[in-house]
Amino acid sequence: MKVSTIGASVLVVLTVLLVSRCVAAEPQTHSAVNHPPSRSGPAALPTPTGSVSGSFNGTDIAWLQLMIPMTEQAARLLELAPGKTSNPRLKRFAEEYVADRRTTLQELRDLLRRSGVPESNEHEGHDIPGMVIPNDFAALKRADGEAFDRLFTKDAREYLTQSVLVAKGLQKSGADPETKAFAAALEKTYSGQLPRLEP
Template identity: 40%
Template sequence: MAWIMLTALLLVTGCTTQPVTGRPRAEAFNATDTAWIQLTIPMHERALLLTELAPSRTHNPALADLAARTGQQLREETVALRGLLTLSRIPDTRPHEGHNMPGMVSLDTLNKARTTTGKEFDQLLTGSLRTHFTHTRDLCTSEQTSGAAPEARALATEIGKSATGELERLDRLRATPRPTAQASHAR
């Protein structure tokens, strides 16, 4: 939750007049910072669209809970990323609009998810989230290594930790045997 505090700090410091020491904030953002922010926002937005389908598509309560928690995390991180976009004065040109980038839930996947239920949807959801969080973690590592703005690097650290946690939750969910209908009726 440190990134929530970072977001609050960004909003407070971005809205007040601060003495400038060194480079002004907007100039502190390099090309890596810009690329990371502009790519991570649409990746999160697409993953969020997929998690929002889970309540009506999955029959697995544990997966529905994971999707709800993941969706909330994606929303909060997107707000923080948009705060960085504002702080950096990077225009919201959406350069990746309509693209199907590695790690981004594709439009075809979203369309398929809207027409599937049960185990088929569950596999689509978990596979897509696994890919999303793996690429998100890798992008965050790159930002931490090559980014210049301390605010962006700090948020990348938090989002990278979050992505690792989501991957661990997906692994635990996969390892947990799902009760069969027959076992449920035996109780």
């Protein structure tokens, strides 16, 4: 399910579910079980568990566990673009932001490590808004020129849009001050990057 194929109201509901579903959940034992793909509805977030640091709540952990794989895939998307795009503007966009995504990924991992919850991809195989999935990469690798540019722009825009939405949700429902501040910084940065993907 992608941002472009669902209505705005559905996206808002999905964002709330993704970010705040486990706010009231009490930590127990961490599970790294891979969940089956979900193409007909939102992927259920696992209840974040383990030895969670006192400043983190379930929403903080769920946000980090979502943003890490989303950011990994976004970095791969940006790395792919310079060799495939025919558009100098998109090439500059990708080259400017790929290092930023690597830095962001490290900061997300550092926050998760500080929370005491081990890293695992709770969203492996999930087709959720903002996630660039294997089918997307296969299509990107087959495409050239303007066809690649359209796919790249769509996927990059969806990643940034969803990242902004869940960052807003984290700021409202999260607990850890450093994680909330990082989410606020990402929201501002990514909101500023979105206009660069307009035609």
